[in-house]
Amino acid sequence: MLAVIVVSVSFGACEPNEEAAEALARVTPPGSELMSQQAPRVQRPTFSNVRGPRLDPYEAPGRWPFYWTRAVYSSGYRGYGRGWSTDYPKGDQQFLVVLKRLVRLNAYDWENAVRLDDPVLRRFPVIYMVEPGYMNMTDSEVEGLRGFLDAGGFMVVDDFWGEDEWRQFEYNIRRVFPDKGIVDITLDHPIYSAYYDIEEVMQVPAINNIMRGFTAECRYWPCDPQVKGIYDEKGRLMVIINFNTDLGDAWEWAENPSYPLKYSTYAYEMGANMIVYAMSH
């Protein structure tokens, strides 16, 4: 069922970032233009400031029970400082479309990016953070993230690879929680059965790599996919870390016939499970 939905949902991308667009151009399979033309293209204004896009100013936070919210943080990503926006906003929009088909979720239809040091972050108890391998949070962002998680927020981390990026992420998350351990989330954890029954942790490749025949991005180091977590004092999971894997690309490129279905399926299953779990535990 999930596979059918994933391949059948063809979504008009709004503003894919430049790198992703380049990758798409390199790997565009025959017939994809036709597919793109057939799909309804929904154009929506973007709302930006120097630190990144924000919620539609005409949209009142709280109108919808759920907002898929991307964490905006500072980084030195290739000199642009926009590591948070990888796959944004197409990945977010496409994820929401499929997620709403799979889960009975009354969600806001559009992307929602919020800075970690913005007080409004507390109104969105689940946030999504990508590419933390280049993150370099400011002190106010560290404070904001700590307050968010301590209050009961839940963070999904995704799309960073290899030892260097891990160290960078770990350095930053240690600034948030110096004393909290980062532990493996084994397959007996309820997050793997919150919605779908997931029996193995799969490495989800970025689209660039799978086109070249790789799944791992870190070809020179050990690169097993790992799911780790950070728990609060009461044993409640508050951060789930998808390391050496890229769920976001699978959500973003699920409609691309060249992107293997099994990865998209797994990514959406994992995404649904993380959302259902985060909204009930």
Next chain:
Amino acid sequence: MERIFEFLFKYRPLVFEQGEFGFAAPGSVRLWLAVAGLVGAAAVASYTIARGKSTVPDRGVMAGLRVALFALLFVCLLQPALTLSTVVPQQNFVGVLIDDSQSMLLAGEDGAPRTAFLQEAFTSESELLTELSDRFALRFFRFSDVAARIDGADELSFDGTHTNLAAALDAAREELSGVPLSGLIMVTDGAHNSDRPLTEALVPLQAAGVPVFTIGLGEEAITPDIEIGRVEMPRAVLEGSALIVDVVVSQTGFGGRAVPIIVEDEQQILTEQIVDLGPDGEPVVARIHLDLEGDGPRRLHFRIPVQPGERVERNNARDVQIEVRGEREKILYLEGEPRFELKFMRRAVAEDENIQLVILQRTAEGKYLRLEISDSTELEFGFPTSREELYRYRSLVLGSVEASFFTHDQLQMIADFVSHRGGGLLMLGGRSSFAEGGWTGTPVEEVMPVVLGEPAGGDDGFFAEVAVRPTPAGLTHAAVQLGLDADAVSTHWDSLPAVTIVNPISEVRPGGTVLLSGSSPDLSEDQVVMAFQRYGRGKSIAMTVQDTWLWQMIPPLEDQSHETFWKQVLRWLIDGVPESVQVITEQEQVEPGESVRLVATVGDSTYIEVNDASVTASITSPSGLIEDVAVEWSVERDGEYAVEFRPSELGAYEVEVTAERDGMPLGSDLTYLHTAPSDEEHFGASRHTQTLRRIAEETGGQYYTPDNIETLPEDITITGAGVTLVEQMPLWDMPIIFLLMLTLMGAEWGFRRMRGLV
């Protein structure tokens, strides 16, 4: 005043009240009227014919005065009289009921106890007793909680710990039912501290025509004094619940003062709170917050230290029994979609050992996430489809789930869950809740405390961000208390962030009470945020906010408002929810040897009353002796079983009732009873004039105080029942008539002098 009346009218007012007015002169009234007319006409004619200096008006005045004089004289000739029945001396009985309870020993302002009156009035040498004995055969009774015959007032001991006026009247009436009874004299302070209503005793007396003459002793207000009037507290509470106890404190002579109320149990002082006593003579309610740890029966002692000069010291303390229940109670929370409200409510009560919040969350059509279930079969097929399955839960929380999710039977089942099973129902705000969820017109709508109108229109529906504040009712309600006093509660709510509502509700049903309301500059009227009502045996709560989790996410971490709120609300939701088998004792505390009634209600797993169950009470005394007593169906009500027993030891009795039918267990329940000497006579110990007046008036008797007791024997003679004879009491020689005649004659003479007609 009564003496002046008697001087002018010859008899006391009571005689006029009881007697029937008439004329005793022989002959026809018409004949007498004709004669009177002729005499009157002659008088008028004599003034009409006469001439001289008088004018026509002069002659009119004088004729009128003369006619009035003749009329008065004429009335006397008719021999006016009162006809009334009086009891025949020494052929009738009078019962004298004397209060033998401890309160009779209380000293008055002059230092003399109330019993001093008895020694004056009811000893063999007393004038009152002599007069009564001359007219009636007297029978004496002593009474406190029970009544008994005695030979005289010298047998009284004044050691009764309760006063039951109704039982005393019943006993005397029954004892004297075979003899001609003129009336009952009841000597008491009127403090009736039994549960039995007085009306039950007064109706048979009215039917038998037996008047009761009450003599009230003691002062109407004992000053200065402080009394703990009553302590309002549930008989059972879930362990760890925030308990709010109302203590009614009354006082005279201590107005404007502040005194401490100390609450302690067997081991320690639990809390101490200062209460302002307010204006002199006006009772105040002190609201005390208690946290009771540890399950089992607890005996709480509420006391106010004795203040200098207090007249009664033993009414400054009260003991109250409470059972702290340690069970883990199940609440079913059905959520129609993944929502943060569920996550944060779960977190709020996760560490509450007494609440098991079972989650059934619809994640897709026909797909559910189940959490906190007891076993893998629980809610295996979704929401319960039978009453037996649903009634296992004590309360039900409905999240954002549309009414069409349920079958009609399930909707009816939810309504019955509240009205019949006695469960608690809480509906949360959301896109699929209330009218927006299609609940209007369903059986559940009737249960809800709020009025559901038409669903909010428009593409986007209704949406409002509101600031939540407690209503006056909410300020004092335990469920929404976020501070220790009303000011703190209000301030605390003001500090919480605004939340959102998508269900516009501004009206509650007639039985509903609003505890929280929401306001917004964008709205013309306040929205109902939280309201509740009792419905049948249970209660329903409407909570229209869809994101109370903002109270957790936004305030500082140390703020526990969200946790406290939901813990209190969910505990309130399950508070008082009955089991299928329940037992209570009609009194919380009795004295050793005093009878206590044990009442059990028995139902099956669907809470349908069962009348053919085998019910046994296992009573464990403080020393460990166990006695099994069969509890029989009371016949008065379906499913009600009752038995009386008399505890003989001092201390705590444990009573466990088990019920079974056809060898299958229906359930069991536990309750506790404390036996101890009672101080009840020292509470409300002033004279209860209203009660005593009521007894007298409803039975045709009279109310007296020691100051006006001397007319009692004659009053009984006039108004009493029994063997009577008809007596005529002439009125023509009343002094008032002679005075009137003199006045009329003097008026005519004076008029003539004034007009120069003499």
